[in-house]
Amino acid sequence: MNGPQLDPGDVAALFDRARLRMARELRGLTQVQLAREVGSITAASVSQFENGHSRPATSTLRRLAVALRVPPSFFAAPARPPAQHQLNGFFRSLRSTSPRDRQQALAYVHLARELALELEKHVVLPDLNLPRYPIGEGEPCQSADIEQAAARVRDHWNVSRGPVQDVVRLLEINGTVVVRFRVSIEKVDAFCVDFPDRPVVALGADKGLRDRSRFDAAHELGHLVLHGLRGETRDKGTESQAHEFAAAFLMPAEDIRPELPERLDWPALLHLKARWHVSLAALLVRAKTLGVMSEHAFAQGWKALSVRGWRKVEPGPLGNPEVPVLLQRALELMETTGLSFADFINHSGLPEDDIRTLLGRDISERPRVEF
Template sequence: MSSSAAAVAQAFAPARLTMARELAGLRKRELAGLIGRTAAAVSQYELGQSRPSAATLTRCAEALDMPVGFFGVGRPQLRLDTTQAHFRSLRATTAVRRQQALAHVELLWEITDRLDQVIELPPVDLGLPLGIPHGDASRTAQTVRKAWELGTGPVVHLVRNLEARGIVVTRIPAVDAATIDAFSSALHGRPTIALSDKGNPMRRRFSVAHELGHLLLHPDPAPGSPTHERQANAFAAEFLMPAAEVRPLLPTPVSVPALKEIADGYGVSAAALLYRGKDLGVYGESTVRRTMATLTALGWRTDEPVGSDHPGEQPALLRRAVELATEHGLSLARLAADVHIGLPRLRELVGIPNPRPRLRLVH
């Protein structure tokens, strides 16, 4: 048993065990089974009512794929809960999966905070101040487009535009993508939009715009609120498909090939453009139902072909920040050591491909 495990056990931070367990997507009883303790004992550790022994802490580190040093005190830690983030539905996903996604953002905050000490990340400036309601969703979208000097036409490089304005966009690893599209939070000063791999790039672009709407329209999150969701959708629709531009372009009568061509140009799905036409009074309910049946038959509800103009936008801010920090003396290994995580996890969090394939012995 290493002396470091004994030292960390004496300076144990209960919230770190909770965070690591949530990152692993484990319930307390599941972690207890992996370390040979009871669920009650794990609860006591996390509540600070007792401390794990060095041997138990070592087993925790192995079970949760974290260095033992991760569980020590002395580092700032962000704590998020469901009420502090914009989740679309509380019924569509389990509490365990939500907490896993939130823990990802918590850890990412620590990395961002450390990087901010070495290099200057872009200031948060979306054209409108955060933290106050901005009223009508469509007018807010128009104001932001004007502030960003986007002019007419599609929003090119949506993620890059957000990152240039200080918003951290991240991909959620190891989270059930079937239940989480995206979520966002502005609690910690630098807003974060977290995306899963659910859907194709067009759907993810709409999700990013949707979360931007939440950040601007809803300073007090209300997860699962139908009103908030409608407003965020209205913002995203006007931001990506301005009514004044797309209304005259919509094919009447509706034609799937023509609809698809326009949707590709604006970087949205054919279904999103169809519903935009419905909201603008161009298409009626029966037209939407009939066209959606065609899109379903084509398999486009889940796997729509992606236009060449929008092959998929990948977050790059943190990866570039890490590269710049490396040039100024903060190596990747040093950054991982500072936040007490392994290099593979750090690479995954900031979007740097792992140069070494992970091999496994097959029995």
Template sequence: MIGRNDIHTAARLFDAARLTLAREFRGFTKQELAERIGKTPSAVSQFESGRARPDGQTVGRLMLALGQPASFFAKPPDAPPASVIPLDFCHFRSLRSATQRSRRMLLAKGSLLCRLLAFLDQKVNLPEEQVTELATTCRDIESIEILAMTVRRKWGLGLGPIGNMVNLLERHGVVVVPIDEDCHEVDAFSLWNGKRPCVFLVMEKGSPSRTRMDAAHELGHLVMHVDVAAGSPDLEKQATHFGSAFLMPRDAFYHEAPRRLNWDHIWELKRRWKTSAAAIVRRAYDLGLFSEATYRRAFVHLSQMGFRTGEPHEPPPERPVAVKKALEVIAQRWPLTRIADELGMNAADLYNLVEFTDPAELPIEHDPPLRAGEGDGPLFEGLGTPSETEKQ
């Protein structure tokens, strides 16, 4: 392992892609970084392209400017390649208004989280991934409806409301990671980190019903678009329809949905199905229960009441817990400070990435590991023990 302050070894093993990752993680342009380290933007470009390599003194300046240890910038011989997740590798929701800088910053955070997830997958028995076996191509609305019901049936959900959509994904091997609440331009995105499906969600938008729909939307991408290049508006429409069909299955919701614009009924359905009134109106329209005129009138009302940005009767927030529990399992041997050293990261950044905001919650050296059977029930079956690799 390279020392955290070993600038000379870091210069010798310098990895250009890791500099780009560190810069975009901080949200700096090349010009801004150049000013901070006393170099030209051209020099930074050469460092990031691999055409030139910084000396030890420059690595030291990069450490101070980017808040990362020297080991972050070095690639040991046996280390995996480091790079920012490409934009076209992810299925994004609500990205059109996002600035280029915020996109790159968000993907850099996702890249660092994927490094942590790869580490945890080696150390802990995370729930087995159960998405690949359901993957299929849907070419029309009817096939999407059928797929949504197939997933519900395979996962033993029946036809009723889903209690906790976020933890449902976690139980079936999808790692759910919160996105900073200040990333207003993005609701969610999903990707495959090796063989592990990952969903990134904005959690603090005051609308748990919307978060649930975002989670179901991203599940749609994972089961329908695994081999399809991201970015198409048609793919987003397909994922949105899947999310709606998954949360409000046609065979059950059709009989409960209103045939006219009755807001008392709609709010009652929201409390039962834990989906937004806007989603309920859209589902009723898609099922042919509302005319286009009724559909438009409903959204005019929602806008006039200020409900397009925040609705009443919201369900309780749903928080991902699998990553935190996995860290608790290995806390005695692998506290976050040691994991940060292993990954060559700033420990404070790692704390923020896994959303430990209360220092009292941080796994420290003397924390006992979670025993098998502890935790929140079925989600953690198989997660209460270290992996075979970690036992060795």
């Protein structure tokens, strides 16, 4: 067990400006709004605290903790390397996503990393086993390169031929943290942050479709495998590459090519959707990409998806999305050692309500009967 909580004077001495920014962004507040909430400081003071030019007094720290709904000990620097250089992540739809929403979502992902690192003090998490096949920035990229990268990842992870049983579980088994949460953030789709110790993949909880959620998870895996080593790049090219990777990872060419119909055959496509747990739209694109379906047949199918409203809600629902379990199971294992969740929260200094948000939103699947 960790030692007792720090007293306020010690927290002031160990003040970590990154923790203040994280707490503020968790609440979706600007520096001006936080100053207004606290009441006795200015936005300039908040800025100075966050950029390291000054430190808050003990009394100010108490008021900041109340305003931000975190324990005062949250502001103390953790005894590990900071992750300040990993602030951006791979986001989609940047034009429709406000900076405030992105910052709030990123703060939750940073908190997920903090939770994982705190848990590792008490339990052993899976080692990070993430193969990297980077695509050089500015260099031409062939689809064959991405197909090969996806095949190499499957081979590295000993994934047998055919459909991937559970993409989220596969990521977690190989040391990547996956979270699925609702924090009232609009227009933030799935994204990832490539922390060197524990990459985190965040999946939107509002997309309750198993097929699309699996594709999201494979898409973020594509970013980590292809682009992670060169930092965060947000453009149509990298998004297209991650999409190609996801399709190749979920539907390997040599396995699915013989099963795809040459003509538009909805019953056959629905059968493949149920077998591979991918969307009709993804199957159509894959059939065209692999040269099985002609451009004309694909165009007919794509138009039909739109006309019938299947671009939003497809027939053949596959059930609930895959559920991340790594953090929840790590906590349960920790409790078997005699350390309660309440004691863990108390000694870690992490904000309990936010940790419950990260964990509680993961449990969206119907209970499974175990024999």
